Amino acid sequence: MKNLMKVASQEEIADHIYEMVLEGELPERMDTPGQFVHVRVDDSTEHVLRRPISIADIDKASSQFTIVYRVEGEGTRKIAKLKTGDTLDILSPLGNGYPLEQNDEVLIVGGGIGVPPLYELSKRLNQMGVTTTHVLGFNSKKDVFYEERFKSLGRTYIATSDGSYGTEGFVTDIIRKLNDPFDCFYACGPKVMLKVLSETMEEGGYISLEERFGCGFGVCYACVCEKTDGNYVKLCTEGPVFKKGEILL
Structure with a gap:
């Protein structure tokens, strides 16, 4: 689901690695670790495709969640320049995450x-x-x-x-x-x-x-991968998390 999120904070935490805390309504719908957000770089037509970034931390009590990403190209360089109070266009939560199983x-x-x-x-x-x-x-x-x-x-x-x-x-x-x-x-x-x-x-x-995702919700078929049984899956909707041995690596 699309939403405008406010940047609560952003800092470089390692070489070209940035941590951004975003604030808004979306954390209420985030329940599964391993899902991702799809980020629109800006309102221009220069960067048409959104950037998929995994969710690192969810704080529902503060209506905040955290993303950590690596600056690799012009799009992520623009995201890294955002300051506290700026807004970011987000589609989330997307994909299937990790199952929370009761183990020792x-x-x-x-x-x-x-x-x-x-x-x-x-x-x-x-x-x-x-x-x-x-x-x-x-x-x-x-x-x-x-x-x-x-x-x-x-x-x-x-x-x-x-x-x-x-x-x-x-x-x-x-x-x-x-x-x-x-x-x-x-x-x-x-x-x-x-x-x-x-x-x-x-x-x-x-x-x-x-994987590089195009649309993020299974329409463009840019992230199709082969399963070990010979069938194919779309990582953005049926993944990105799979059981060991399910995907042909």
Whole structure:
């Protein structure tokens, strides 16, 4: 559903990574972690397509929600220039998010800009009494964000590709050293990371795919992906979250 949201705050929290808190009526309709918003850059015709950004945090009591995004092109650079009090045209909540299952212990794995939606997920699971362990992967120390927030919810490990912070390597290097039994895992990040997790994790789990969306509600067919059973799905409406092994990676 379309709505104009007011920018409550915005700051750069890592290298080219921005956190924006938005205020308005939309948080009342946000119930599932892992859904996304579709952001209109501005009123001009220069940037026709909206930008899909995952929801990082929902605060219904304050009528606010948080998005975290990476500045990659002219469109996101314009969004990054918005100040407190400015408004943003939002379509949300969109997509199917993570199912909140009652388990004892779960593993949460994020890679880069795939980390943000996992924060709201971990919050909700903690509220249910589920113990969460977090493994987050980044390219370098300058890219790391939300470490302390995840630490407040459970054990948190950081991997960096260049070894400048945490464990050198990838999230899978840390996971191999964890001997804890997990009931399931939740993941969001680059497709190559999701592929390795799906092939190596014995536990069942859920993955959230990163994809460029055109319309955001299943009309344009820009985000169609093949399932392992040979059928096809639209990530924006039937995803972005799927069961492990459901999507051909």
